[in-house]
Amino acid sequence: MAQRPLHLSGTRGSAVIALSTMASTSEQVWVVGVTGASGVRYATRLLEVLPPLVKEVHVVFSDAALRVLHDEEDVSINPSNLTIERLTGKSASNVTFYNPRDIGARIASGSMLTTGMVVIPCSMATLGAIAHGIPSHLVHRAADVHMKEGRRLVLVPRETPLSPIHLENLLTLSRYGVRIVPAMPGFYHKPKSVDDMIDQFVMKVLDSMGVPNSLGSRWKEPTEIE
Numbered sequence: 001m002a003q004r005p006l007h008l009s010g011t012r013g014s015a016v017i018a019l020s021t022m023a024s025t026s027e028q029v030w031v032v033g034v035t036g037a038s039g040v041r042y043a044t045r046l047l048e049v050l051p052p053l054v055k056e057v058h059v060v061f062s063d064a065a066l067r068v069l070h071d072e073e074d075v076s077i078n079p080s081n082l083t084i085e086r087l088t089g090k091s092a093s094n095v096t097f098y099n100p101r102d103i104g105a106r107i108a109s110g111s112m113l114t115t116g117m118v119v120i121p122c123s124m125a126t127l128g129a130i131a132h133g134i135p136s137h138l139v140h141r142a143a144d145v146h147m148k149e150g151r152r153l154v155l156v157p158r159e160t161p162l163s164p165i166h167l168e169n170l171l172t173l174s175r176y177g178v179r180i181v182p183a184m185p186g187f188y189h190k191p192k193s194v195d196d197m198i199d200q201f202v203m204k205v206l207d208s209m210g211v212p213n214s215l216g217s218r219w220k221e222p223t224e225i226e
């Protein structure tokens, strides 16, 4: 799927982010960063559905993401024991995990060719590190690399309420062509369960990544007004 360059301008000057021409889905290589914001379940669901759709998935959980995994899902895993089976209960041969402290990992270099990166969920700490180009772990560094290489970067920020600093950081990154997909589940599809809400939202994330999917339901105009 061809992607047109985004021409953006903001109060800090204009920026042109030429998004790489996207490979067909089966050739796509994605980096998935998971950080310590609430909603690690969005990440585990994405990691369940993404591997069969694309060529490779490279995953890094921050230390705080593993803490949230423990606190929200009662799952205790240390970084060196992370596997796709442990996280999702499903196997996939095209998923590689990285230690967040391994700043020499392949995904820390722009020479590794990728389609793009998604940070899901994205904490305000990671948002700030990316917005200001100050990486302190591998999720930040990989995001920094995607920005410098002009590749697609999708962030799924989660916090409430948002401070002026958070809002400034979101606007800064949006102006540089980063796709901001806040973890704000919708209700228009009439979800029956939390899983329905997660799937509908992960569909929106996949849409922003440019990965065709039929995970959630697409809006149809109601035929009758009650």
Ligand SMILES: Cc1cc2nc3c(=O)[nH]c(=O)nc-3n(C[C@H](O)[C@H](O)[C@H](O)COP(=O)(O)O)c2cc1C
Binding pocket: 034, 035, 036, 037, 038, 062, 063, 064, 065, 067, 068, 071, 072, 122, 123, 124, 125, 126, 127, 137, 158, 159, 160
């Ligand atoms: C259970 C739990 C939930 C959290 N939820 C959020 C959140 O929704 N948003 C956020 O910005 N930080 C949240 N935090 C705080 C971050 O984990 C913390 O700022 C951390 O330093 C983020 O590090 P990271 O960006 O390297 O993952 C949460 C922490 C815990 C333990």
